[in-house]
Structure formats: structure tokens, C-alpha cells
Amino acid sequence: MNEKLTERVKLTQRKLRKGTLRAVFEEFDGKLMGLGEGKRAEKYRKMAAGPFSFYRGSAYLFYFDVTREWFPYHTPAERPTWIQGDLHFENFGAFRSARGALVYDVNDFDEGYLGSYLYDLLRMSVSIALVARMKELPVSSQQDVMEEYLHSYWRQMRRFARGKDDPASFQMDAEHAEGPVKKLLRKLQKRRDQHLLEKVTALVQEHRQFAETEEITTPSQAEQEALAEAWPQYLASVQADDAEELRHFGMKDIAVKHGSGTASIGLDRYYVLIEAGADDLGADDVVLEVKEVRVPVPAYFMKYDESFWQAFGHQGKRVVMTQQAMHHEADPYLGYLSIDGRDYYVRERSPYKKRLKLESLESTGDLHSVVSSMGKLTAKLHARADADVEKGILGYHSEHEIVQAMGDDAETFSRSIAGWALAYAEQVEQDYELFTEWLTGRLRSRGKTSARKAEPARMGSAKARRTSAAAEARGGTGREASAEVRASAKAGRQGTVEGGASAKAGRQGTADGGARASAGRQGTADGGASASAGRQGTADGSARTAPARLGTAEAEASAGAEAGAGAGIGPDGS
Structure with missing residues (x-):
């Protein structure tokens, strides 16, 4: 040689x-x-x-x-799925639903777009392989964990297609969860509603306001004025128009939020404290997050869909509608606005928001249990965000298209995708x-x-x-x-x-x-x-x-x- x-x-x-x-x-x-x-x-x-x-x-x-x-x-190009767009291990977590139930689900929708369901599975599978490597599992075990996720997705999608489960009402709460996910949800049940308020705010002369930290700072006068001027846009997006609702959404304080996720660096993010309730000391106040959002990454690589852009020319609206389409009980504070030509969406900063820590997954069995739950939830996202959604943009049921594309051989399907993901994880390293x-x-x-x-x-x-x-x-x-x-x-x-x-x-x-x-x-x-x-x-x-x-x-x-x-x-x- x-x-x-x-x-x-x-x-x-x-x-x-x-x-x-x-x-x-x-x-x-x-x-x-x-x-x-x-x-x-x-x-x-x-x-x-x-x-x-x-x-x-x-x-x-x-x-x-x-x-x-x-x-x-792949599903046919003319039959795309509404995908999450950036599915990875750390985009799952616990939070409180609109009805107050603690659930485990996907919690990030900034990259939502139309494309083949397979892209979500591929990206998620690679992230599972990388997590398994961080846990120092052998190659065969890495393959097994990815196949567990893919098998779980395959089985749950078929249940939706056959009418055995309804994606419109499917959710993972403490009653339906297993293993580490169930433990996380039960632990959060002991958390108080004031957990976040006490962490990010303080009482100053009996008035609640944000506490200055490295991650939470005071905005400039120009930023405060710009956000206050744009706030009516948000109120219109959540249809807050009577006197009681307007008082509920009254702005008490504004802060700049630093310490964004890796992909969100460079995008503006604010915290807004709203009145919410009648407590004199603001114990029932709510923290809203106002986050800038850009064109989703998948849009640069996938087929252009005119109907999608006509419906969601405002990027904040796109994120809001993606979450509402994929969640059974979406955040009631979801809305959007624009400041100086830049699009933002608004959501509640849930006091119950929490991810599973990798160190808490002590065994391979724990990892298998968690990715199995993630597989079911991924299937729910894809099966729900279609004709089931009021004012949606897809006129068909995605679960039928996906089941046909996956075929009847779950083992071959899972092994093929996991094999590719394993090789790509090597490429990532x-x-x-x-x-x-x-x-x-x-x-x-x-x-x-x-x-x-x-x-x-x-x-x-x-x-x-x-x-x-x-x-x-x-x-x-x-x-x-x-x-x-x-x-x-x-x-x-x-x-x-x-x-x-x-x-x-x-x-x-x-x-x-x-x-x-x-x-x-x-x-x-x-x-x-x-x-x-x-x-x-x-x-x-x-x-x-x-x-x-x-x-x-x-x-x-x-x-x-x-x-x-x-x-x-x-x-x-x-």
C-alpha cells in the first residue's frame, strides 16, 4: 500500500x-x-x-x-408532515398544560415547518446516539437504544392510524408515564406555583419586579418603549379585548433575558411580568417570555410551499401555530408581535418547566424507557398537526401517509434508520x-x-x-x-x-x-x-x-x- x-x-x-x-x-x-x-x-x-x-x-x-x-x-413530496424541525434529546421536558396538568412533551417549536416526517426521526436518532456515547455505551447498545425509539414511534403511529388512540387527546402525564419520566412528573407535583416568581423577581416596597442577575438585566429605555408600543399586537393575537383581560395582561416590569440556548444566541429575548391576579403582593403574577424568531432552518433546504408562507408570513405566528397544532392543551398565553421589523412570539415561562438530567438516567433500562416515551410523543406531534387542527394547513391525516411510507416491517425500518444515525453520529464527532x-x-x-x-x-x-x-x-x-x-x-x-x-x-x-x-x-x-x-x-x-x-x-x-x-x-x- x-x-x-x-x-x-x-x-x-x-x-x-x-x-x-x-x-x-x-x-x-x-x-x-x-x-x-x-x-x-x-x-x-x-x-x-x-x-x-x-x-x-x-x-x-x-x-x-x-x-x-x-x-x-420518505412520504411523497406533495404529502408533507408538519415537523418540529429541530428534534433532539434536550427538546423534551415537563411543564404545565393549559388545564393545569403536569405533562411531559416536546417544548420547543422554533423550527416548525413542512417536510418529511423522516427528518425529525433522523435528527432525533442521531441525538440519541450522541447521548448514548456520552453515557459510554458500546456501539451495539447505542444501536439498541435508537431502535427502541424508532420501534416506539412505529407502533404508536399505527395505533393512531387504526383509531386505537386519538392524537388530539393523547398526553403523557404522571398516570400514563413510566420510569424516569413518571418520577420527574411526580417530583414536580410538589413544586409551588411561586417557584419561578421567587427565583426571578423580588418585592421592592411591596411591588414585585424582576431581580437583577447575570442572566436577567434591565432593558434600555428604548427597548422598554418599543416593547410597550408593540404590546397591543400581542393582546390582539390572544384576543384580549375586555377590561378584565386587559388588566390581566397589564405589564408590571420588563427584563432582558440572557443565557439563551446554543441555537438561539443572537436573538433578542425578554421577560415580561404581568398582573394576572388580584394578590396585592403579586404572588399570582405570571412571567411571560418574549422571544425573537427567524425563518426556520429546514425552510432553506426543503421544498418551498406557498400556502405555508401565506399562512405564516409572521414567524412568531408560525411558532405559535406549530405549538398549538402539536400540543393537546397548548399554553393559553401563546401570542406574537413585531418590533422594528423583527418577529417575536410570546409564551408563559412555566414554573414547572424541567428537563431530565442525563446523570439521572442511571441504567440502560432508564434510557430505553425515556426514548420509548419520546417515540410515542414524536408520533403524536406528527399525527396531530394535520387535518385534526382547526384552521390548519394540511387537508389530510398524516398518520396514514406515514404508516404507508414506513411499511409493515418495523424491524427493518428501525434498523435502517438507526444504522444511518450511528454512522452520522460518527460524522458529527x-x-x-x-x-x-x-x-x-x-x-x-x-x-x-x-x-x-x-x-x-x-x-x-x-x-x-x-x-x-x-x-x-x-x-x-x-x-x-x-x-x-x-x-x-x-x-x-x-x-x-x-x-x-x-x-x-x-x-x-x-x-x-x-x-x-x-x-x-x-x-x-x-x-x-x-x-x-x-x-x-x-x-x-x-x-x-x-x-x-x-x-x-x-x-x-x-x-x-x-x-x-x-x-x-x-x-x-x-
Whole structure:
């Protein structure tokens, strides 16, 4: 074997994939999202935490890849499903329904769009594989957990199609849940309604208002005025028009909410405290979240549907209608508004909102139980958001289309999708390594730019020294003035030395991070071809096994932390 030739092939594959990643990030984060350098650095720091975080923050890369592959289980293009659009393990959680019941369900609908149901299953299956790898399960167990999810979806969808269950009323409460999900819901039953209020607000002279923290800050006067001016739009969207309702929705305080999810960085988010009840001390006040939303990521990769855009030209309305279509008892505070041409939706910030922590899943059996519940709920989303929805946009029942597309062989269906997801999870880990390598180079480049910007300051210091020498030569008050000039010049030199040392330390840190990432990449350069072969072969329903993980979860987290830590070397602190 010609080792030089094979090494050249591997390096070329890495170079091409890295170029793809760079182009996709620049197009979506830079141009479409319009994120500034500071916001991009914040987002990339979160994505650098590990492969799962990277996957969460790069939905556009997933759709860029998956829409270019052929799968045998798609529904016809003219019969799309209303999909969630960004389905992953951490988009499920517990909250309180409109009637006050504690339920477990999907809790994020920002990317809702029309497309094949299969895209939700594929994205979710990959996230399950990445979670299983974080739990350090062997490859065979990773495959088994994904197949559990897919089997559960397949069975529940057939129950809907045969009329054995009704998606319009299907919900997962403490009575119907099992395992860790049931434990979570029962634990939340002990939580008080005031849990969130006591956490994010305070009583100031008997008036309740938001408490200032790192994540909750006071908006500018312009922001407050803009939101107050747009509030009537929200009231109209929830049809609040009589005196009692208007008092209920009266704004008591506004705050800026920081600490967004990875994919939401760069989008505005506010908290609004409304009157809600008659308690003098505001114990029955409600916290609403006003969140900016953009065009859903799947829309850039799927067939354009004119009827969808005519119905949901307002992106806030799209998110609201997606949630109302997919939830049995949607949040009664759902509404939308626009501020300066940017779309927002409004929802209650539930005091009962909580996700399952991965560390709470102590056994493989726990993981199987949870993903089985998630499979049922995914089927409910797809089967409900169709002709069953009042004022919906689909005139047919999606469950019949999906059951026909999946076929009668549940084992082959599940094994095929899980096999592809396993291979793509391997690709995600390789992409994560390329991402941290690209990020390190990007930060090093910005460090050099910072150093060039510091050059005029050093030139200024030299000029100050020359001025000082000339003043001393003149003597008298000139000498007295020269002391001040020398002190100023010294301070300037000290500042540039410290800046240089800081930049040097940052460059050293990124260099070390690059070395570590390089070490972690040994043995994986040929993974791209392997992953590609695995994905191409899943059409015949044969099982695929991906190579063992590239490293332990701890090692990945360490590498990610180093890449993230280096993100502070930019001139703007990002």
C-alpha cells in the first residue's frame, strides 16, 4: 500500500469537509443570522463543549447533509408532515398544560415547518446516539437504544392510524408515564406555583419586579418603549379585548433575558411580568417570555410551499401555530408581535418547566424507557398537526401517509434508520474535531488582527518619549511637564506589554488546544469514508456498525473546554 497516497486522500477529505463546515457557518451565522463577532464567539464557545453541543448548534449542517441523501422511507413530496424541525434529546421536558396538568412533551417549536416526517426521526436518532456515547455505551447498545425509539414511534403511529388512540387527546402525564419520566412528573407535583416568581423577581416596597442577575438585566429605555408600543399586537393575537383581560395582561416590569440556548444566541429575548391576579403582593403574577424568531432552518433546504408562507408570513405566528397544532392543551398565553421589523412570539415561562438530567438516567433500562416515551410523543406531534387542527394547513391525516411510507416491517425500518444515525453520529464527532480546529485557527487569526491594532498605540508611546526628551532639553517648566509625559509614556508601554503578553498567552493556549485536537484526530482521518459508506448502505435495511468512539466523553469535554477558553482573546473580549 502506498502510504503517501492514502495519506493524501485522507488529508484531502478532511480539507474538503472543513471547507464545507466553514462555508456553512459563514453563510448561516454570518450572513443569514447576522451574528456579530461577539455573538458568534459566544455561540461557538457553547458548541465547543462537546459533540452533542456542537450538534445542537449546527442544525443547518445536519440539513445540508441529510437533504442530499436518499432514503426509502420518505412520504411523497406533495404529502408533507408538519415537523418540529429541530428534534433532539434536550427538546423534551415537563411543564404545565393549559388545564393545569403536569405533562411531559416536546417544548420547543422554533423550527416548525413542512417536510418529511423522516427528518425529525433522523435528527432525533442521531441525538440519541450522541447521548448514548456520552453515557459510554458500546456501539451495539447505542444501536439498541435508537431502535427502541424508532420501534416506539412505529407502533404508536399505527395505533393512531387504526383509531386505537386519538392524537388530539393523547398526553403523557404522571398516570400514563413510566420510569424516569413518571418520577420527574411526580417530583414536580410538589413544586409551588411561586417557584419561578421567587427565583426571578423580588418585592421592592411591596411591588414585585424582576431581580437583577447575570442572566436577567434591565432593558434600555428604548427597548422598554418599543416593547410597550408593540404590546397591543400581542393582546390582539390572544384576543384580549375586555377590561378584565386587559388588566390581566397589564405589564408590571420588563427584563432582558440572557443565557439563551446554543441555537438561539443572537436573538433578542425578554421577560415580561404581568398582573394576572388580584394578590396585592403579586404572588399570582405570571412571567411571560418574549422571544425573537427567524425563518426556520429546514425552510432553506426543503421544498418551498406557498400556502405555508401565506399562512405564516409572521414567524412568531408560525411558532405559535406549530405549538398549538402539536400540543393537546397548548399554553393559553401563546401570542406574537413585531418590533422594528423583527418577529417575536410570546409564551408563559412555566414554573414547572424541567428537563431530565442525563446523570439521572442511571441504567440502560432508564434510557430505553425515556426514548420509548419520546417515540410515542414524536408520533403524536406528527399525527396531530394535520387535518385534526382547526384552521390548519394540511387537508389530510398524516398518520396514514406515514404508516404507508414506513411499511409493515418495523424491524427493518428501525434498523435502517438507526444504522444511518450511528454512522452520522460518527460524522458529527469528526466534524466536531474539525470545528474546534477551525475555531482555534479563527481565534489565532483574530489575535493577530488585535496585535496589528495595538501597533499604533506603541507608535504613540514612542512619539511621547520623543516629546519628553525635547521638553527636558528646554528645561524649567518643560522638565516638570516632561515628568508627566514620561509617566504617561511609561503607562502606555506597560499597557502594550500587558496586551502583548495577553495575546501571546491566548496564542499559546490556542496552539496547545490545536495540538490536543490533532492528537485526538489520529486514527479518524479515514472515518469520513467509513461514515459515508455506512450512510449509503442503509437503503437496503441492513444493519450498520460505526467504529468505536474516538475518545472518552471526558476527553472530548476537555478538548472542547480548551477551545472555548481560547475564545477570549479577541479585541472585544469575545
